[in-house]
Amino acid sequence: MAFxxxxxxxxxxxQPCAKCRDVEARMRREGLFDQIDRVVIAQEGDLSxxxxxxAEIYQVDRAPFFLVANxxxxxxxxxxxxxxxRDVLKPVKAKPSALSDLLTAAPAADFA
Numbered sequence: 001m002a003f004x005x006x007x008x009x010x011x012x013x014x015q016p017c018a019k020c021r022d023v024e025a026r027m028r029r030e031g032l033f034d035q036i037d038r039v040v041i042a043q044e045g046d047l048s049x050x051x052x053x054x055a056e057i058y059q060v061d062r063a064p065f066f067l068v069a070n071x072x073x074x075x076x077x078x079x080x081x082x083x084x085x086r087d088v089l090k091p092v093k094a095k096p097s098a099l100s101d102l103l104t105a106a107p108a109a110d111f112a
Contacts, residue, residue, distance in 0.1 A: 002068045005038045007051045009063035012044050015054060015088045031092035032085070036066075083111045 008020035016024070027033040042051025042063055054060075058067065058077045062081040067089050078084040 002070055003037050004035060004088065005040055005054075005067040006036045007040045007042055007054055007060075007063060007065050007067065009044060009051070017063055019062075023064050026081070027069045032089050035089055037100075 006024075008024070009017040011017060015021075024033065027036070039042045040054060041049060042055055043049035046052060049062075052069065055063075055065070058065075058075070059073075060077060060079060062079055064081070066081075066084050067090075068076045068078060068084070070076075078088070
């Protein structure tokens with residue numbers, strides 16, 4: 001089982017960077033954000049912030065990025081959300097729509 005850390009950049013005015021905001025919104029829409037175990041902030045202009053230190057340790061120069069630690073403590077860095085999606089995140093089963101609920105609850109009509 002993997003432990004996933006998301007590192008997001010926060011701009012000097014306290015806002016998340018646009019790409020970080022977009023990726024997080026997409027993950028929430030797709031029901032995948034719950035698979036993120038920890039979110040760390042890389043504060044723009046503060047090299048001592050945890051996210052900036054992680055970026056330095058893992059030699060990452062873009063945000064957001066993801067650190068995926070396996071059970072042996074090995075860490076894989078993902079700087080591309082779609083690669084993380086393909087390699088690590090587990091798809092969430094789609095909730096049935098109201099129409100499919102109706103069709104399953106009522107037998108098909110005979111139009112003959």
